[in-house]
Amino acid sequence: MIDRLGTDPATGIAVVIATIGIVATLLVLVRIGGQRGLTTMSAADVACVGALGAVVGRTTLLAVPTLATGVIALVVLFGVRHLLSALDQRPRWRRLFARRPVVLVRDGVLYSESLRRARISEDDLRLRLRLAGITDRRQVGLAILERTGQISVLRGEQPEPWLLADLERSSWPQSTGGRAE
Numbered sequence: 222m223i224d225r226l227g228t229d230p231a232t233g234i235a236v237v238i239a240t241i242g243i244v245a246t247l248l249v250l251v252r253i254g255g256q257r258g259l260t261t262m263s264a265a266d267v268a269c270v271g272a273l274g275a276v277v278g279r280t281t282l283l284a285v286p287t288l289a290t291g292v293i294a295l296v297v298l299f300g301v302r303h304l305l306s307a308l309d310q311r312p313r314w315r316r317l318f319a320r321r322p323v324v325l326v327r328d329g330v331l332y333s334e335s336l337r338r339a340r341i342s343e344d345d346l347r348l349r350l351r352l353a354g355i356t357d358r359r360q361v362g363l364a365i366l367e368r369t370g371q372i373s374v375l376r377g378e379q380p381e382p383w384l385l386a387d388l389e390r391s392s393w394p395q396s397t398g399g400r401a402e
Contacts, residue, residue: 228289236290240281240297247277248305252320322388325372326350326364329357339366350374 281294308314323339325332353374355361363375
């Protein structure tokens with residue numbers, strides 16, 4: 222039994238490589254899937270996350286996990302998370318790992334193309350607007366899909382420029398006075 226706790230150096234290195242590889246793969250898939258997938262989870266999402274955890278755990282620990290390989294995988298996971306957190310403080314790296322915020326509604330005008338690109342349905346947007354206490358779309362100054370996948374809703378008054386500093390104004394759809402298509 223005691224021999225099941227340890228590992229050899231080659232297996233330790235394999236655990237490090239597998240752990241970094243699976244984290245990198247997850248980051249790429251989240252980047253491709255869009256930030257909306259990071260929030261509100263349906264029953265199917267919960268099932269997928271459970272299965273994902275099992276796959277990640279089994280992959281990082283290789284075929285026959287031991288206490289040592291588990292410790293190595295945890296240390297590498299925490300190290301990678303710390304590194305990614307440090308890189309996220311640098312704008313160039315942040316753009317690589319996370320999409321920019323997306324303007325979905327401006328001055329009451331719904332931007333269908335932005336919704337489509339962000340993979341957000343009008344039903345999801347309506348839900349978020351209701352949760353923000355919006356009773357009329359014209360009350361919305363801005364609705365923004367944030368990097369975290371959440372939707373921020375700012376009322377009609379003009380927000381201070383500092384709040385919008387991370388938005389690319391040049392990429393905002395032009396207001397058409399009603400519904401942008």
